[in-house]
Amino acid sequence: MSETGFLLPDPEDPDNAPFWAATARGELRVQRCIGCGRRRMPPRPMCPGCRSLEHDWEKLSGRATIWSFVVPHPPLLPAYAELAPYNVIIVALDEDPTIRLVGNLVASADGSIGEIDSETIQIGEAVRVVFSPLGDVHLPRWVRG
Numbered sequence: 001m002s003e004t005g006f007l008l009p010d011p012e013d014p015d016n017a018p019f020w021a022a023t024a025r026g027e028l029r030v031q032r033c034i035g036c037g038r039r040r041m042p043p044r045p046m047c048p049g050c051r052s053l054e055h056d057w058e059k060l061s062g063r064a065t066i067w068s069f070v071v072p073h074p075p076l077l078p079a080y081a082e083l084a085p086y087n088v089i090i091v092a093l094d095e096d097p098t099i100r101l102v103g104n105l106v107a108s109a110d111g112s113i114g115e116i117d118s119e120t121i122q123i124g125e126a127v128r129v130v131f132s133p134l135g136d137v138h139l140p141r142w143v144r145g
């Protein structure tokens with residue numbers, strides 16, 4: 001856990017560092033196998049399809065649809081309890097719906113994860129990525145449209 005009180009990823013992790021370097025530049029990138037073209041997330045050294053170790057980081061549009069969501073209930077960690085009720089969404093990326101990312105639906109990049117009325121969230125809604133600076137990372141979050 002970081003000094004923010006939030007559970008945050010380690011941007012220095014060797015497999016994940018290129019992902020977090022991209023989000024810091026305002027880009028959503030996923031690993032893509034050079035051998036077979038398959039995208040993969042979370043990042044890892046070897047392609048599960050063809051076992052190639054060669055890969056690049058494809059820049060995506062940042063467009064996605066809401067695949068599922070939850071509204072977490074107590075008990076929550078203190079940093080999260082202050083923001084409750086809030087949403088956690090799973091999005092399927094437009095370029096590759098088999099890749100799903102966990103995040104939050106917000107009104108803007110600097111918005112709170114509790115500012116969207118969860119009753120209004122619809123599975124299948126179109127969303128696009130924004131990047132919220134938090135601790136040492138820029139977290140992908142999602143806005144409508």
Ligand SMILES: [Zn+2]
Nearest residue numbers: 033036047050
């Ligand atoms: Zn492959």
